[in-house]
Amino acid sequence: MSESSKTQSVEDERIKEMSSFRKALIRPELGSICGVILVFFFFFLTASDSGMFSPAGILNWSVVSSQFIIIAVGACLLMIAGEFDLSVGSMIGFAGMSIALLSITMGWPVWLSIIITFILCIFIGALSGWLVIKTGLPSFIVTLAFLFILRGLTIFAAITTTNKTIIGGIKEAAEGDWLAPIFGGKILTGLFQWMGDAGWIETFVRGTRKGQPVVEGIPMLIVWAIVLVIFGHWLLTKTKFGNWIFAAGGDAQAARYVGVPVNRVKILMFMFTAFCACVFATAQVMEFGSAGADRGVLKEFEAIISVVIGGALLTGGYGSVLGAALGAIIFGVVQQGLFFAGVESSLFRVFLGVILLLAVILNTYIRRMITGEK
Amino acid sequence: MTQPIIEMHNIEKHFGAVIALSGVSLDVLPGECHCLLGDNGAGKSTFIKTMSGVHKPTAGEILFEGKPLKSDNPRDAITAGIATVYQDLAMIPLMSVARNFFMGNEPTKKIAGLSFFDHKYANEVTMKEMKAMGISLRSPEQAVGTLSGGERQTVAIARAVHFGAKILILDEPTSALGVRQTANVLATVERVRNQGIGIVFITHNVRHAMAVGDRFTVLNRGQTLGTAKRGEITPEELQDLMAGGQELAKLEGSLGGTV
Numbered sequence: 001m002s003e004s005s006k007t008q009s010v011e012d013e014r015i016k017e018m019s020s021f022r023k024a025l026i027r028p029e030l031g032s033i034c035g036v037i038l039v040f041f042f043f044f045l046t047a048s049d050s051g052m053f054s055p056a057g058i059l060n061w062s063v064v065s066s067q068f069i070i071i072a073v074g075a076c077l078l079m080i081a082g083e084f085d086l087s088v089g090s091m092i093g094f095a096g097m098s099i100a101l102l103s104i105t106m107g108w109p110v111w112l113s114i115i116i117t118f119i120l121c122i123f124i125g126a127l128s129g130w131l132v133i134k135t136g137l138p139s140f141i142v143t144l145a146f147l148f149i150l151r152g153l154t155i156f157a158a159i160t161t162t163n164k165t166i167i168g169g170i171k172e173a174a175e176g177d178w179l180a181p182i183f184g185g186k187i188l189t190g191l192f193q194w195m196g197d198a199g200w201i202e203t204f205v206r207g208t209r210k211g212q213p214v215v216e217g218i219p220m221l222i223v224w225a226i227v228l229v230i231f232g233h234w235l236l237t238k239t240k241f242g243n244w245i246f247a248a249g250g251d252a253q254a255a256r257y258v259g260v261p262v263n264r265v266k267i268l269m270f271m272f273t274a275f276c277a278c279v280f281a282t283a284q285v286m287e288f289g290s291a292g293a294d295r296g297v298l299k300e301f302e303a304i305i306s307v308v309i310g311g312a313l314l315t316g317g318y319g320s321v322l323g324a325a326l327g328a329i330i331f332g333v334v335q336q337g338l339f340f341a342g343v344e345s346s347l348f349r350v351f352l353g354v355i356l357l358l359a360v361i362l363n364t365y366i367r368r369m370i371t372g373e374k
Numbered sequence: 375m376t377q378p379i380i381e382m383h384n385i386e387k388h389f390g391a392v393i394a395l396s397g398v399s400l401d402v403l404p405g406e407c408h409c410l411l412g413d414n415g416a417g418k419s420t421f422i423k424t425m426s427g428v429h430k431p432t433a434g435e436i437l438f439e440g441k442p443l444k445s446d447n448p449r450d451a452i453t454a455g456i457a458t459v460y461q462d463l464a465m466i467p468l469m470s471v472a473r474n475f476f477m478g479n480e481p482t483k484k485i486a487g488l489s490f491f492d493h494k495y496a497n498e499v500t501m502k503e504m505k506a507m508g509i510s511l512r513s514p515e516q517a518v519g520t521l522s523g524g525e526r527q528t529v530a531i532a533r534a535v536h537f538g539a540k541i542l543i544l545d546e547p548t549s550a551l552g553v554r555q556t557a558n559v560l561a562t563v564e565r566v567r568n569q570g571i572g573i574v575f576i577t578h579n580v581r582h583a584m585a586v587g588d589r590f591t592v593l594n595r596g597q598t599l600g601t602a603k604r605g606e607i608t609p610e611e612l613q614d615l616m617a618g619g620q621e622l623a624k625l626e627g628s629l630g631g632t633v
Binding site: 313367370 | 448449452458460465466467468469473476477478479480482488489490491517519520533
């Protein structure tokens with residue numbers, strides 16, 4: 001006993017005391033937390049009188065941010081597991097079209113179309129994951145192939161069956177369906193009506209919806225985003241499986257040697273990414289009431305950018321779901337905020353490029369700090 | 375006479391037309407450090423991979439604690455108690471020491487029906503085990519990347535011992551290390567051996583082998599050239615065996631016995 005307490009008191013003279021600033025800096029979320037504060041500060045100054053922070057304005061950028069969050073959570077876990085999925089955007093178009101074709105063209109119930117689409121997408125995710133594992137090719141190439149395959153199939157299927165690339169009428173078909181509201185519905189509508197009646201939030205003053213609140217409720221899209229972030233964060237940091245995700249991305253071979261089922265982890269993450277893309281697509285189809293063959297273009301990059309802004313390393317093994325969600329919020333707020341501030345929207349892309357570059361440079365620097373390299 | 379923990383009899387391994395191992399035998403006693411020496415390409419790696427379940431032997435027999443060992447993959451071997459510490463693949467630099475320590479063996483606790491990674495337990499055990507190995511960590515959440523090469527090997531060894539290894543295979547643990555770090559690893563080997571664990575120490579450095587080894591087996595071109603006990607063989611003889619004798623004898627003269 002006395003010996004153990006003696007060893008405890010011995011401090012290694014070569015270990016420098018770490019400042020709390022340095023400690024905070026190696027948290028993956030730090031950059032994105034600062035980014036979120038900066039972005040809100042900026043738009044409070046420049047766009048507060050444009051309605052950006054009215055209930056309708058908040059709903060507007062929250063919905064856009066939630067869309068980014070949904071695909072960023074999938075991309076984040078996959079990137080930490082050491083892989084990419086460039087087919088997310090095409091998967092969104094594919095899933096939306098699949099729901100529309102099954103429910104409208106084939107006349108199946110909407111709930112069945114949604115379930116079959118989810119199964120199909122998750123299967124395709126598993127297939128690309130399996131190909132990456134079996135061939136040993138970079139996931140960049142394999143999923144790039146799927147980007148084209150899925151997009152091509154989506155357009156082909158739409159054209160050959162309906163001669164159109166946009167299929168509408170889904171809102172009507174989903175009327176009374178039990179599963180569709182889980183993606184396209186709104187919650188807390190009663191609360192918002194009550195707040196509107198009490199005069200706390202804006203209501204329509206004329207027209208057919210007179211007396212109804214401008215913001216009717218919280219869209220399910222936002223609920224999905226919150227649920228996925230909580231699930232992803234819990235999975236990554238609080239479970240055994242989360243440790244395997246880090247291990248698979250950090251060094252797959254070292255992980256295999258200690259018995260981590262690396263292949264299973266990676267394929268499951270591909271499936272989860274496909275699941276997230278499918279959630280995005282279903283919510284979008286239910287919101288718009290239509291599916292388009294060109295939906296989701298460039299979404300894969302937006303997801304990856306959110307994840308990188310959130311502090312994840314492109315090489316895998318390091319990152320945070322919370323960070324990715326904050327990255328997605330920065331993304332959504334800036335995109336909509338520039339609109340509210342009346343800035344030319346093409347500048348958004350300039351901003352995106354600059355912030356991506358800054359994030360990658362910061363991440364590389366932080367990685368050196370974690371591993372103690374110079 | 376104590377029973378060996380593991381006995382490998384006439385192990386052969388063919389890769390297509392290449393015969394990597396043609397009848398290698400070796401056994402390891404509890405608390406013994408058995409050094410496996412051989413030059414590059416002698417078959418050391420193939421042999422230990424056969425032992426640790428990565429490869430299936432083409433012919434030959436493996437007895438673990440007197441019973442035939444059935445292992446189809448590394449997982450089975452680990453479960454049986456055969457742990458391998460690879461030279462540069464032991465640890466994941468970006469992950470914390472505690473996460474690395476429990477990688478593949480994560481402790482869990484149930485809260486409200488959900489299974490959680492028990493970080494508190496993992497951190498405590500890691501700190502305790504590291505202290506026992508003489509490494510003082512700033513925090514168990516410190517990334518492994520901040521540790522030196524020798525410390526990483528030590529963490530990997532401590533991990534294997536903690537999870538009940540009976541045989542510890544060390545694949546060239548000292549080949550990439552400096553003098554100080556090598557001494558630390560050799561001290562760790564000594565400590566582990568005193569706990570009754572059998573160690574297979576792979577190296578091509580005769581000096582390191584002589585420092586900790588109880589028995590020495592030399593491999594050359596896929597064959598055992600024999601096993602010698604400590605004190606029965608000189609470092610020079612070992613060196614000659616490893617190199618196949620002739621050429622090195624000539625070289626030795628010009629280098630003054632420094633190799």
